[in-house]
Amino acid sequence: GDLGSSFIKRRLSMQPSSMAPLLDQVPESFFPAFMMMHTFNLNISSVILLVLIFIIIELALSHILYKYGIRKNPY
Incomplete structure (x- = not known):
């Protein structure tokens, strides 16, 4: 799940640790x-x-x- 999310974030020119609601959670839980x-x-x-x-x-x-x-970001 994380591999696919990271790939899509790169294609959308998003920072690796940026928040992408649902894109970060759905593949990680669905697959x-x-x-x-x-x-x-x-x-x-x-x-x-x-x-x-x-x-x-x-x-x-x-x-x-x-x-x-405990976390650096709230997401």
Whole structure:
């Protein structure tokens, strides 16, 4: 997921550590969940739900870690 996101950011002339909402989170969560569909007997709606949950948790956690000085950026 990160490889694809980095490639697209370079093509859009974005800085490597710049914020790209959804572009940073969706591939990172979708591809692993999609690859594990059969292992965990998931359907596509479950995968989409997992992606949405991941995005919400990741964004919230990033802001919390930034607030406490653990991360350099709030994203």
